Amino acid sequence: MSQQILSDSNVRAEEKQNARTRSTAWKMPLMVGLMLSFVLWAHFASGVRVFHSEATAEPGWEKFRVDYGIAYFGEDGQVVRAVQNGYNLVNHTHKYASRFTRKTAADRVNSCASCHTPEDLAYGFVNSDRVDPKLGRRISFEDRVRWCYANGMEGFVPTIYDPAVRDIRLLARAVAHHLQLSEGALRSKN
Numbered sequence: 001m002s003q004q005i006l007s008d009s010n011v012r013a014e015e016k017q018n019a020r021t022r023s024t025a026w027k028m029p030l031m032v033g034l035m036l037s038f039v040l041w042a043h044f045a046s047g048v049r050v051f052h053s054e055a056t057a058e059p060g061w062e063k064f065r066v067d068y069g070i071a072y073f074g075e076d077g078q079v080v081r082a083v084q085n086g087y088n089l090v091n092h093t094h095k096y097a098s099r100f101t102r103k104t105a106a107d108r109v110n111s112c113a114s115c116h117t118p119e120d121l122a123y124g125f126v127n128s129d130r131v132d133p134k135l136g137r138r139i140s141f142e143d144r145v146r147w148c149y150a151n152g153m154e155g156f157v158p159t160i161y162d163p164a165v166r167d168i169r170l171l172a173r174a175v176a177h178h179l180q181l182s183e184g185a186l187r188s189k190n
Contacts, residue, residue, distance in 0.1 A: 068174060070084075093112050124144060142169060
């Protein structure tokens with residue numbers, strides 16, 4: 001009798017498991033299909049710029065690209081798009097980094113490029129991560145960029161992980177690579 005009860009309970013448990021498996025078998029393909037549909041819609045049909053992985057070519061980009069040998073990193077790719085976005089952030093700050101600055105196109109100093117040249121950024125990059133004697137602590141390139149948004153642009157501090165900070169770093173790195181600057185390189189006083 002007890003074996004009969006155990007056998008019946010095993011059969012019922014197995015039936016429940018089979019029913020659960022059948023009821024969830026269609027959910028996985030449905031979820032994958034929904035995610036794939038969203039990705040395809042976002043990339044091809046949405047028209048929302050943030051979903052696309054391309055950076056807009058602003059005036060001066062092609063000359064900058066040729067002058068600093070950005071083609072070394074490929075004609076197109078993640079690094080080139082990041083450098084191009086960094087170029088846009090530095091030269092067209094009011095348009096691409098408006099969330100960090102109170103400056104507008106009408107302000108006299110409205111972009112990072114009004115104070116910093118690409119070479120300034122490159123030298124800042126190769127001399128970053130040093131102890132600042134005034135502050136008594138190590139200051140990274142990213143911290144300098146964030147400080148500049150807050151003070152120089154009278155704006156808001158981006159997080160250290162913000163793509164804007166990363167892309168400005170990649171821009172500075174690309175220029176430093178083109179100028180063949182090594183760590184700690186100083187400008188000559190010609």
